[in-house]
Every structure is written in structure tokens, then in C-alpha cells.
Amino acid sequence: MESEIQRTEMLLAPTLAFKKVQTADKYPKGQSRGRQWKHLRHLLQAADGSSLPPDRPNYLNIQSPPSIYPPKRYCDITGFEAPYADPRTKLRYSDPEVFKQIRMLPDEYVQRYLALRNAAVVLR
Amino acid sequence: MSSSSAHRPPRETDFDRIPGSTPIVIDNGASTFRIGWAGEKEPRVAFRNIVQRPRHRSSAGETVTVVGDTDPGLMKFFDCTRTSIRSPFDDDVVYQFEYMEYILDYAFDRLGATSEVGHPILMTECECNPSFSRARMSELLFETYGVPSVAFGIDDAFSYKYNQKLGNCGEDGLAISCEFGTCHVVPFLKGQPVLGACCRTNVGGSHITDFLRQLLSLKYPYHAASITWEKAEELKKEHCYIAPDYMSELQIFKNNKEEAEKKTRYWQLPWVPPPVDEPPSEEELARKAAQKERAGQRLRDFAATKRSQKIQLLEKELSDLEELMEQLDEAEEPEATSILASAGYLSRQEIKSAILKKIQSIRKAKGESNGNEEKADVSEADKYPLVSVPDETLTPEQLKEKKKQILLKTTTEGRLRAKQRRAEEEALREKQEEERRTENPELYFEELRARYSDLSEKIDQRKRQKVNGNNNSSGAVGRGERLNAAQKERMRLLTTAAFDRGKGEDTFGMRDEDWLVYKKMSKDTDQDDDENDYDESELARITSKLQEVDPTFVNKHEAAEPTPDPHKVRPLTAEDFRIAIGIERFRCPEVLFQPGMIGVDQAGIDEMVSISLRRLMEDESVKERLCQSILVTGGTSLFPGMIPRLESGIRQFRPYLARLKLIKAADPILDAWRGAAAFAASSKFGTQTFTLEDYREHGENLFHRYNIVYTL
Structure with a gap:
């Protein structure tokens, strides 16, 4: 180990005396374990929310509902109010200048702009 | 304190001197992990709640664990290509307990633990933390670290209680908390959070940072590599603010360039001007x-x-x-x-x-x-020596040769004659034109111009067709749009020919024109090239004529293409390495109020207050009382302009002239830990904890109803 690394104590020691079970014993080397952590969404599904009493608060039912206001539309490029939408790229835009810009955009950028508001085409 | 510096916390030395009954207090925030002792004012150790598991380069690629922020200069010793920065959190819930374990390892190690942890633990969590997360967390604490007892409490509640103790807010009130991955609104009645009436929107500080980073790297694609998440976080903290009124702020940036410029901030990327080339001297x-x-x-x-x-x-x-x-x-x-x-x-x-x-x-x-x-x-x-020799004197071979020579001679002569004739015609036309010109110069001039524009138009069109069938629609994708018009027509013919079989009577070939189709189909359809050549030469002739007679005439083809050298690169200046943050300053934090901007279909933080009050199902008088004690907390609430904007937003959901009081938390970042430390220092803290035996007896069910009492 390089001396700077040792001096700054930046690495976690592989064994720690205060632990009852060491990490290496719990997660043996060479076993793929990246997959075992499911995402929160799946965990919540697996926990089966229907078994919980509906009148009691739980993680899912305290979520905010959608806004009562109609969503405002903003230009994907400039952020100004967007009265128009491009039917081809599906991007919203504020004025003709931006429209020209949109039509020059490569598809990758179009998708990245759409992804910002979760509207990109997802290929599965 | 959290992420701006790569500060590595030193190891505490007094762990063994702390009595075993003193609880360890952990504020397990999605962005920052804080750990310290009950009853103290400040957490002992705080670090960014992240883990990296790179490979060490010099020791045969051994995987090592690094918790918290690091000095980027030291990361050169590690191979980070197959890993990235990981967090144990998804939104505000811990779900990745392997990473959580590394973080706890590091935290207890920094706190100075040597042989055992051995203290009760109070750990913060989000509102209505799912049971599986609590179960896994307590399992980890009991089985891996051997802690005697554990209590979980809501960070926002601790923050509210702490500010209540300071006299900032009342027994009944609301907490608006803007955190790293989420925002919460929690009502309090008699000092106890009403979880049934709280609400959560899944938008927080991390979304603002992501949004800012994406917007900037889309705006400056060449600098995308410089715009890291950490840098975006720094820029967010430094420059972002909440617009008092989003629409009018947008109007300023759209219509008032001067004021917009005043509000724009710049981030200069490191840039050294390249050495200027001296122009060569006379001698040289x-x-x-x-x-x-x-x-x-x-x-x-x-x-x-x-x-x-x-x-x-x-x-x-x-x-x-x-x-x-x-x-x-x-x-x-x-x-x-x-x-x-x-x-x-x-x-x-x-x-x-x-x-x-x-x-x-x-x-x-x-x-x-x-x-x-x-x-x-x-x-x-x-x-052609044989041509003039009489036939009788020649041998059969010579006769053959003579025939050949005659043929050659006649063709060359014919060609010469045709050339001569063409020259004559040309001269004649020239003469006629000259006559017309002298007769009526005006008309002649007009005609010439008309013909010129006609021809140049024609040639232009043909060029366009050749280059691209429809180049006015840029960004076109798909095979069809890449072919030019002629190629497209050919493809169409081929397909119709291919699928033409068995359609009634075959009448192909009845008319002579039918066969033309093969000419069109053949790959090199240059039938109009001759015409094209003719047009071009004619155009050149007319151009020269026009140039003769009209001094003001400009050749369109030459004038239209001043052909700036495409490879000539504009020298880069410091300005090209400057990143402007204008509208983004308030556009990014606006997602807290309009989550729809980043595609989250939930209410913003101002509207959440009304939702929470509605869920409370209490009298208007109670709601009125709650609205006079609204605490704003959480690291993401630190943006300038937050309180006034929230106030005007909430006012829209309240009755006319209803009283409203918003209070900024004493320290929106640390209050949760301080509140928890004060709570754990209480003599009755022991009544709120559970032990390994409790957990063994009830299992996960223990957590379905588990809620601590915050007022001891």
C-alpha cells in the first residue's frame, strides 16, 4: 500500500475487532452478490402492501397525490414557457428559434432532453 | 461540511472512556451520515453516505472499500473502471445492506470502537420506513455489531422537537422537510407527529443536482467531462435560488437581457491560452x-x-x-x-x-x-497511304487495309466537318444575337437575364436532387430519407417490378415505352448528364456575356459560395471554457415546487401542506393553529428565497387572510442529529428501545406497529 493511502486511513480495514461477524465471512469472495439487492420498488411489492391495514400509514400510502393544477409546459431547451411541441421529436419549445435548434439536434440529445422529464423512449 | 471537501475524519480516541449506557446517536441521512454521543451538541463524525469498491492497482487488483468522500488525487492508485459511487439508499429508504455495513464499519471505527460496540443505538429513519428495511437494519446492528438495544426515530420529528425546545415552533405545527431524495410534510399535534397525515414527494436535493448537471452538460457537450456530479452539487449550493415568482422570473430572463445578464453566474474552467505563433520575420x-x-x-x-x-x-x-x-x-x-x-x-x-x-x-x-x-x-x-492507290495493284491484305483506312479517313473528315459546321452555327448565332442587341438592347438584356436565372435555377435544382432528395428536413433518420430522388424512384420501380407478378394479364411490352423502364432501373442513369453539360456550358456563355454588358452583374454561383475554409478553426478563448449558469439558477430548484418538470407526477412542497392538512381531518381552528408554526428544515431548504416562496405558495391554499407563520430551522442540516442526541440523553430513552430478544420473539411484525414517543 502506498504511504499516502495508509496515512490518510482512507481504506476500510478488512477485519474489525468490534464486529461479531466479519464481512469476508458474510460475503465470501468470488460469489456474485450484486444481484441480490432488489430495488426498493420490488422490495415494496414483495412486502405485499395489501396485507397492511389500509387505515394505518405506510410507506406507500403517505405519498403525495398528483397536483391539482394542470401541469405547466416548459421548453425543454431554454426552460421558458412552451406553447408548442414538435410532433417529430416530441420536444416542447418556446419559439421558432428553438425549433430550428431542435431539428438540428442529434437523436441522442433529443432522448436525453426527453429523459430529463421522464419522457424518453425506453427500449426494452 | 458534507461533500464540498474531501475531508477524512480522524479517529476519535475516547470511546473506551464513555460509559456503556450512553447511547450512540446516528443520523443516517441519504446524503450525510452523522454519528456521535447522546447528550452532546455536535456529532463526532460526519461523512458522505457513499461507498466505493475499486481495485487497488499495485496489489494484484485486490478489491478495497472506501467510505465517504475521497481526495481525487489519491484515487489514481485505484482502478475505478468497474465500480461507481454507491449509496445504500433508494430514495430515503436503506435497501442495500452490504453497503450499509461498510458505512457502519467505517462509522464505528472512526468513533473509536475497539473490541466491541456495546452501546444502545438511536438511528434516524424516514417517515413510515418499510418494515423490511427496519428488520434488516436491526438484524445487522444486533448480529454483526452486537449492540444491546436499538431505537428508530424520524429525523424530521427530531428536528422539529429540537426547534420546539429552542422555542422556534409550537407544540402543534407542521414540519416541511426538503431532503436529499425526498420531501416530507409532517403535522405535529401535542408534540407528536401525526404519521397518518404526513405526505411525501419523491423529489429532493439529489434530483436538483442531477437536473443541473444534465442541463449543463447538454448545453456544453464539450465540457461534459468536467461537469461531474460533485461539481454540480457545488454549483447548486453556490448559485441556485428559489424564484419568488417563477413565471415573472422567466419573463425577466426572456425579455430583459440586461437584468438576466446581471443574474447570470459564470464558472471558468481551467484554461491556459495556447502559445501565440510569432509571425515570421523578414529575414526568415x-x-x-x-x-x-x-x-x-x-x-x-x-x-x-x-x-x-x-x-x-x-x-x-x-x-x-x-x-x-x-x-x-x-x-x-x-x-x-x-x-x-x-x-x-x-x-x-x-x-x-x-x-x-x-x-x-x-x-x-x-x-x-x-x-x-x-x-x-x-x-x-x-x-492513309493506300487510299489513293488503285485497287488492281494491291494484294488482298492491302485491300483490306485500304478499306479500313478509307473508313478511318471518312470518319475523321466527317468529324472535322461537323466541328466546322458547329463553329459556323455558333458564329451565326453570335451574329444574330449581336443584331438583336443593337436593335433593342433593353429587351436583349432582359432576355439574357431571364435565361440566366432560368438556367442557374435548373442546374441548382438538379444538384440538389443529386445531393439529397429532401435536405430541407434535417435530422432525418431511416433508410428512405438517405436516398436521393433518383435513387428513390429506382427503388420504387424495382419493388413494383418485383411484386408485379400474377396481376391479371401481362401486358408488358405491348407498347414500346414499356422497355424504358429498364433504362430507368439500370444503376447508372446518367441520361440527363448530357443535357446537364449542355446547360452548364450555356450558363457559362451567358454569364460571360452578362459580365460583358452589365458591370453590376454578380455571378450567383461565385457569390453564393464565399467558401470559408471549413478547416479553419477559430482560436479558442477563455470564454469557450466558461460555463454560464443563468436560468438554471432557479430552474433547477423549481422542481421542488413543480415535480412535473422532471416527470414526477406528484404535488410540490407548497401544495403538500394543503394535502397534509386535508389528511389531518381536524377542525379549521386546529389547522389555523398548525399554520402558525411551520418549520422549514432539511439541507435542500437552504436555497435563498425558500421561505417567501413557500409562504406565497401555501397562502394560495389557505382561506383569505388566514394567518401563516413560517420558521427556518435553527440549523436545517444538523438539527435532526441534535434533536436525536437530546432525545437519547433522556432518562426514559430506555423505554423506547427494543432488544435482540424482542426482535427474536416478534420478528418483522415488531416493526409494523413500532413508533417511538417523542415527548418523554
Whole structure:
């Protein structure tokens, strides 16, 4: 180990005396374990929310509902109010200048702009 | 304190001196992990709640664990290509307990734990943390670290209680908390959070940072590598603010350039101007010119010697041939044939022509002009020597040869005649045009112009068609749009031909025009190239004419293309390495109020207050009381302009002239830990904890109803 690394104590020691079970014993080397952590969404599904009493608060039912206001539309490029939408790229835009810009955009950028508001085409 | 510096916390030394009954207090926030002792004012250790597991380069790729922020300079010793920065959190819930374990390892190690942890633990969590997360967390604490007892409490509640103790807010009130991954609104009645009435929107500080980073890297694609998540976080903390009124702030940036410029901030990327090339001096130029001149002279000399050598050689060959001729002239018939055979010639005629050729090439080499007429005259006779000879004197082979020569002669003559005729026609037309011009210069001029524009239009159109069938629609994708019009037509014909079978009676070939289809189908359809050539030459003629008569005339083709050298690069300046943060300053934090901007279909934080009040199902008088004690907390609430904007937002959901009071938390970042530390220091803290035995007895069910009492 390089001396700077040792001096700054930046690495976690592989064994720690205060632990009852060491990490290496719990997660043996060479076993793929990246997959075992499911995402929160799946965990919540697996926990089966229907078994919980509906009148009691739980993680899912305290979520905010959608806004009562109609969503405002903003230009994907400039952020100004967007009265128009491009039917081809599906991007919203504020004025003709931006429209020209949109039509020059490569598809990758179009998708990245759409992804910002979760509207990109997802290929599965 | 959290992520801005790569500060590595030192190891605490007094762990063993702390009595075993003193609880350890952990504020397990999605962005920052804080750990310390109950009853103290400040957490002992705080670090960013992240883990990296890179490979160490020099020790055979051993995987190592790094918790918290690091000095980027030290990361060169590690291979980070197959890993990224990981967090144990998804939104505000811990779900990745392997990473959580590394973080706890590091936290207890920094706190100074040596042989055992051995203290009760109070850990914060989000509102209504799912049971599986609590179960896994307590399992980890009990089984891996051997802690005696554990309590979980809501960070926002601790923050509210702490501010209540400071006198900032009342027993009944609301907490608006803007955190790293989420925002919460929690009502409090008699100092206890009403979880049934709280609400959560899944938008927080991390979303603002992501949004800012994406927007900037889309705006400056060349600097995308410099715009890291950490840098975006830093820029967010430094420059972002909440617009008092989003729409009018947008109008300022749209219409008032001056004020917008005033509100724009810049981030200058490190940039060193490239060394400027000195223009070459006079001396240098003269030296270069001389060098060039010398090189040219050398080449010219070389060419001259070569030419004289060639001339000498040719002259020698010529004299040889002449000698041979003389020999032949002197010699008798049988002797002559043997001489001819030995020299490799068939007849005297042949030798003569060889001599002529030699003479010509000598002339050419010497650079003398040999008039075309003369050459034609000379060659006429010996090009077609048999034409004028009567048939009877010739052998059958010679007859054949004669026929060939006649054919050649007539075709060349015909070609010459046609050329002459064309020249005559041209001259005639020129003359007619001249006449028309003198007759009516105005009309003639008009006609010329009209014809010019016609032709140039035509040629332009054809060019366009060739280059791209429809180049007005850029960004086109898909195969069809990449073909030009002619190719498209060809494809269409091919497909129709391919699928034409069995459609009633086959009438193909009844009309002669049917066969034209094959011409169109053939790959090289250059049938209009001749026409094109003609048009172009005509255009050139008219252009020159127009230039003659009209001094103001500009050739469109030349004028339209000033052809700036496409490879000429504008020298880069510091400005090109400057990142402007204008509208983004308030556009990014606006997602807290309008989550729809990043595609989250939930209410914003101002509207959440009304939702929470509605869920409370209490009298208006209670709601009125709650609204006079609204605490704003959480690291993401630190943006300037947050309180006034929230106030005007909430006011829209409240009755006219209803009283409203918003309070900024004493320290929106640390209050949760401080509140928890104060709570854990209470003598009744023990009543709120559970032990390994409790957990073994009830399992996960223990957590379905688990809620601590915050007022002890």
C-alpha cells in the first residue's frame, strides 16, 4: 500500500475487532452478490402492501397525490414557457428559434432532453 | 461540511472512556451520515453516505472499500473502471445492506470502537420506513455489531422537537422537510407527529443536482467531462435560488437581457491560452524564398540536362536511320531486303515514317513549335497511304487495309466537318444575337437575364436532387430519407417490378415505352448528364456575356459560395471554457415546487401542506393553529428565497387572510442529529428501545406497529 493511502486511513480495514461477524465471512469472495439487492420498488411489492391495514400509514400510502393544477409546459431547451411541441421529436419549445435548434439536434440529445422529464423512449 | 471537501475524519480516541449506557446517536441521512454521543451538541463524525469498491492497482487488483468522500488525487492508485459511487439508499429508504455495513464499519471505527460496540443505538429513519428495511437494519446492528438495544426515530420529528425546545415552533405545527431524495410534510399535534397525515414527494436535493448537471452538460457537450456530479452539487449550493415568482422570473430572463445578464453566474474552467505563433520575420521570409528559388533552379537544371540527353539520343537514332536509308538506296533489290530484315523493318515506307516520327519528337524535345497544319499535311499522305492507290495493284491484305483506312479517313473528315459546321452555327448565332442587341438592347438584356436565372435555377435544382432528395428536413433518420430522388424512384420501380407478378394479364411490352423502364432501373442513369453539360456550358456563355454588358452583374454561383475554409478553426478563448449558469439558477430548484418538470407526477412542497392538512381531518381552528408554526428544515431548504416562496405558495391554499407563520430551522442540516442526541440523553430513552430478544420473539411484525414517543 502506498504511504499516502495508509496515512490518510482512507481504506476500510478488512477485519474489525468490534464486529461479531466479519464481512469476508458474510460475503465470501468470488460469489456474485450484486444481484441480490432488489430495488426498493420490488422490495415494496414483495412486502405485499395489501396485507397492511389500509387505515394505518405506510410507506406507500403517505405519498403525495398528483397536483391539482394542470401541469405547466416548459421548453425543454431554454426552460421558458412552451406553447408548442414538435410532433417529430416530441420536444416542447418556446419559439421558432428553438425549433430550428431542435431539428438540428442529434437523436441522442433529443432522448436525453426527453429523459430529463421522464419522457424518453425506453427500449426494452 | 458534507461533500464540498474531501475531508477524512480522524479517529476519535475516547470511546473506551464513555460509559456503556450512553447511547450512540446516528443520523443516517441519504446524503450525510452523522454519528456521535447522546447528550452532546455536535456529532463526532460526519461523512458522505457513499461507498466505493475499486481495485487497488499495485496489489494484484485486490478489491478495497472506501467510505465517504475521497481526495481525487489519491484515487489514481485505484482502478475505478468497474465500480461507481454507491449509496445504500433508494430514495430515503436503506435497501442495500452490504453497503450499509461498510458505512457502519467505517462509522464505528472512526468513533473509536475497539473490541466491541456495546452501546444502545438511536438511528434516524424516514417517515413510515418499510418494515423490511427496519428488520434488516436491526438484524445487522444486533448480529454483526452486537449492540444491546436499538431505537428508530424520524429525523424530521427530531428536528422539529429540537426547534420546539429552542422555542422556534409550537407544540402543534407542521414540519416541511426538503431532503436529499425526498420531501416530507409532517403535522405535529401535542408534540407528536401525526404519521397518518404526513405526505411525501419523491423529489429532493439529489434530483436538483442531477437536473443541473444534465442541463449543463447538454448545453456544453464539450465540457461534459468536467461537469461531474460533485461539481454540480457545488454549483447548486453556490448559485441556485428559489424564484419568488417563477413565471415573472422567466419573463425577466426572456425579455430583459440586461437584468438576466446581471443574474447570470459564470464558472471558468481551467484554461491556459495556447502559445501565440510569432509571425515570421523578414529575414526568415527572405531565407525561405531563397531556399525555394534554389530548389527550383536545381530542378530546372536537372530537366535541362535530361532534355539535352534525350535530344542527343534521338539525333543519333535519326542519323542511324538516315544512314540505313542511304544504304538501301545504294543497294540492289535482294541485298536491300536482307538489310531491311536485319534492321527489323518491313519496307522503306516504314523507315521513312520512323524518320518523320523521330524528327517530330526532336522538335518537340527542343521546344520548337510544329504547326498543326503542317503536321496534318505531312501525316495525311502517310496516314492513309493506300487510299489513293488503285485497287488492281494491291494484294488482298492491302485491300483490306485500304478499306479500313478509307473508313478511318471518312470518319475523321466527317468529324472535322461537323466541328466546322458547329463553329459556323455558333458564329451565326453570335451574329444574330449581336443584331438583336443593337436593335433593342433593353429587351436583349432582359432576355439574357431571364435565361440566366432560368438556367442557374435548373442546374441548382438538379444538384440538389443529386445531393439529397429532401435536405430541407434535417435530422432525418431511416433508410428512405438517405436516398436521393433518383435513387428513390429506382427503388420504387424495382419493388413494383418485383411484386408485379400474377396481376391479371401481362401486358408488358405491348407498347414500346414499356422497355424504358429498364433504362430507368439500370444503376447508372446518367441520361440527363448530357443535357446537364449542355446547360452548364450555356450558363457559362451567358454569364460571360452578362459580365460583358452589365458591370453590376454578380455571378450567383461565385457569390453564393464565399467558401470559408471549413478547416479553419477559430482560436479558442477563455470564454469557450466558461460555463454560464443563468436560468438554471432557479430552474433547477423549481422542481421542488413543480415535480412535473422532471416527470414526477406528484404535488410540490407548497401544495403538500394543503394535502397534509386535508389528511389531518381536524377542525379549521386546529389547522389555523398548525399554520402558525411551520418549520422549514432539511439541507435542500437552504436555497435563498425558500421561505417567501413557500409562504406565497401555501397562502394560495389557505382561506383569505388566514394567518401563516413560517420558521427556518435553527440549523436545517444538523438539527435532526441534535434533536436525536437530546432525545437519547433522556432518562426514559430506555423505554423506547427494543432488544435482540424482542426482535427474536416478534420478528418483522415488531416493526409494523413500532413508533417511538417523542415527548418523554
